[in-house]
Amino acid sequence: MSKFEVLVLGNSSAVPAYGRHPTSHLVNIHEHFLLIDCGEGTQERLSQYKCKPHKIQHIFISHLHGDHYFGLFGLITSMNLSGRKDKLTIYSPAGVSELVAAISQLSNSVFNYEIDWKIIKPNETQTLLDDNVKSVIAFPLNHRIPTFGFLVKEKPGKRIFKSDAFGENPLEYEIIRQLKDAKDYTYPDGTILKYEVYTSPPSFPRTYAFCSDTLYEPAVIPHIAKADLLYHEATYTELHKDKARENHHSTALDAARIAAMAEVKKLIIGHFSSRYKQLDHFTTEARGIFKNTQLAEEGTWYPV
Numbered sequence: 001m002s003k004f005e006v007l008v009l010g011n012s013s014a015v016p017a018y019g020r021h022p023t024s025h026l027v028n029i030h031e032h033f034l035l036i037d038c039g040e041g042t043q044e045r046l047s048q049y050k051c052k053p054h055k056i057q058h059i060f061i062s063h064l065h066g067d068h069y070f071g072l073f074g075l076i077t078s079m080n081l082s083g084r085k086d087k088l089t090i091y092s093p094a095g096v097s098e099l100v101a102a103i104s105q106l107s108n109s110v111f112n113y114e115i116d117w118k119i120i121k122p123n124e125t126q127t128l129l130d131d132n133v134k135s136v137i138a139f140p141l142n143h144r145i146p147t148f149g150f151l152v153k154e155k156p157g158k159r160i161f162k163s164d165a166f167g168e169n170p171l172e173y174e175i176i177r178q179l180k181d182a183k184d185y186t187y188p189d190g191t192i193l194k195y196e197v198y199t200s201p202p203s204f205p206r207t208y209a210f211c212s213d214t215l216y217e218p219a220v221i222p223h224i225a226k227a228d229l230l231y232h233e234a235t236y237t238e239l240h241k242d243k244a245r246e247n248h249h250s251t252a253l254d255a256a257r258i259a260a261m262a263e264v265k266k267l268i269i270g271h272f273s274s275r276y277k278q279l280d281h282f283t284t285e286a287r288g289i290f291k292n293t294q295l296a297e298e299g300t301w302y303p304v
Helices: 042-048 072-081 096-106 173-180 218-224 238-246 252-262 280-287
Strands: 004-010 024-029 032-036 056-060 088-092 115-119 126-130 134-140 148-154 207-211 229-233 267-270 293-295 301-303
Touching: 004 042, 024 042, 024 148, 042 072, 056 134, 072 088, 072 096, 088 096, 088 126, 096 115, 134 218, 148 218, 207 218, 207 252, 218 252, 229 252, 238 252, 252 267, 252 280, 252 293, 267 280, 280 293
Parallel strands: 032 056, 056 088, 088 115, 207 229, 229 267, 267 293
Antiparallel strands: 004 024, 004 301, 024 032, 126 134, 134 148, 148 207
């Protein structure tokens, strides 16, 4: 099965604390690399975990609070200095391209590669990216400013060829390709190879849901239902639930309730407030509602 996995680059809210860093996730889907959010220090984390920035073709910014995009300026500048030539597409709420343009003008900087800016429209669910490998859908969250979650969805693959079906008589590649495309193959003598006999159905497409800063918001459930992996912010524990409501954030228990109602397979929680040095209480609270919960640990690849 082709790779579909998520590397957590940062799991802290607002400021770096206790060795934790602001939000950023790197998604590898079939060797197509996407970056979701780009908090301060993201390029350092990429270097630390030996990830090559030039492989990133798309960056998605959930909202314009600094801990989710202050690392963008340094990252795209370093890409330029390292000789990047490939186009980079950045999806964000309005305003980021103007900020980058202003910084570039003040520093007399010129980018030698194309940056294609795509504006995410407020209060709408919209498909941002759709190709033969994946789609990325943005959906609104409930935060203090326009904020979006993202659903990264794998496209259905081809049927799976049963390599042992022919014993020592291997088939030509073109015949295998046709069978995997769900088409029967007919030999010149009229013999027919039925694709249902020699192939199995493709694996079910996998999905990764990313819920950035938000209040407890059941309206997201239709967008993330049945996801194989859900990341949901959990800035506070229940001890500080009033603070969570005041700042339009979620608790670990809120995240677990959303995961349970959406019937996802696995939940990882992050965006931890700097008021917490130890994080054990987060999983203790969440697992009371949704057992398959883990902390979003920096430097860990999570399979989807």
